[in-house]
Amino acid sequence: MKILVLGVGNPILRDDGVGIHVVRELKKQLTGVDFREVSVSGLELVELFKGYEKVIIVDAIKTKEGKPGRIYKLTPEQIPTLHGVTPHDADFRTAIEFGEKFIGGMPKKIDIYGIEVEEVTEFGEDLTPDVRKAIPDIIKKIRKDIKMDLGGLSEEIQLEMDGKTLNYCFSCGMCTGGCPSARITDSKYNPRRILHRAVIEGVLDENIWLCTNCYTCQERCPTNTKVADLISLMRRIDVKKNGIPEFIKPLIENLEACGFTAKIGDLENKRRERMNLPKVEHTSGEIKKIIEKTGGGL
Ligand code: SF4
Ligand code: SF4
Numbered sequence: 245m246k247i248l249v250l251g252v253g254n255p256i257l258r259d260d261g262v263g264i265h266v267v268r269e270l271k272k273q274l275t276g277v278d279f280r281e282v283s284v285s286g287l288e289l290v291e292l293f294k295g296y297e298k299v300i301i302v303d304a305i306k307t308k309e310g311k312p313g314r315i316y317k318l319t320p321e322q323i324p325t326l327h328g329v330t331p332h333d334a335d336f337r338t339a340i341e342f343g344e345k346f347i348g349g350m351p352k353k354i355d356i357y358g359i360e361v362e363e364v365t366e367f368g369e370d371l372t373p374d375v376r377k378a379i380p381d382i383i384k385k386i387r388k389d390i391k392m393d394l395g396g397l398s399e400e401i402q403l404e405m406d407g408k409t410l411n412y413c414f415s416c417g418m419c420t421g422g423c424p425s426a427r428i429t430d431s432k433y434n435p436r437r438i439l440h441r442a443v444i445e446g447v448l449d450e451n452i453w454l455c456t457n458c459y460t461c462q463e464r465c466p467t468n469t470k471v472a473d474l475i476s477l478m479r480r481i482d483v484k485k486n487g488i489p490e491f492i493k494p495l496i497e498n499l500e501a502c503g504f505t506a507k508i509g510d511l512e513n514k515r516r517e518r519m520n521l522p523k524v525e526h527t528s529g530e531i532k533k534i535i536e537k538t539g540g541g542l
Pocket of ligand 1: 419422423424425426435454455456457458459460461462471472475
């Protein structure tokens with residue numbers, strides 16, 4: 245994948261140049277990616293995107309009550325909703341639409357990393373303390389994104405999990421032997437194979453969604469390898485890369501509507517009554533708020 249990382253800003257206007265500082269540091273740490281430092285906006289900025297499959301923009305952001313140093317990850321669609329946040333976002337969406345129509349070769353994905361800034365009017369090359377402190381975090385986030393885009397699943401997993409225990413696996417097969425999903429799928433679903441494919445080959449197995457999260461594998465593993473946690477992590481990676489799988493969407497809709505992934509009606513409650521269990525009421529309030537806030541991954 246051809247990736248461009250663009251640091252946008254003016255490096256002599258203190259925090260305004262934070263995007264440039266980030267790009268300079270990333271340049272020392274990463275290979276296989278192009279970097280540019282610019283202080284342009286709109287169409288001039290979009291012209292630089294041509295020929296790249298992904299563009300990551302790092303820029304200063306100033307919101308009304310934002311805390312300096314806060315990191316935002318935004319899509320181009322979200323830019324106009326952050327009112328007057330940065331001098332570099334003028335007509336960004338329109339410029340992209342123009343680029344798609346008249347320039348061509350525009351990236352499939354544009355990520356915008358913004359750092360809430362404090363001082364952008366004074367001359368100077370130094371950043372304010374809170375903004376400077378945010379740089380290692382934003383670098384970590386961007387590195388992770390890029391590694392995933394470049395197919396570095398194995399590195400991503402090692403970063404998130406305790407790499408040492410992953411490497412202790414000696415293929416005893418205890419995890420697969422106790423796995424209910426392996427049993428009912430005639431080992432089409434195989435946690436040991438999933439783990440090896442991810443860690444050794446860097447491949448995301450297509451069967452990860454068959455895991456029931458029962459944790460039997462993790463309890464049986466003699467080397468304390470966190471097999472079930474690894475599969476949950478792989479699902480998160482899959483969602484980040486490919487979006488929520490279609491079959492999960494109705495479950496999220498149920499969750500939003502009634503607080504459970506399955507709707508509970510009179511029939512279910514009658515069964516519960518027979519088992520001396522209390523009636524279950526739909527409780528969507530708090531969950532609804534979370535889904536509204538996060539988009540529920542949809
Ligand atoms: S957590 Fe998943 S992989 Fe582990 S035993 Fe249960 S179903 Fe199998
Ligand atoms: S039970 Fe543990 S050591 Fe055995 S194959 Fe599974 S992950 Fe590896």
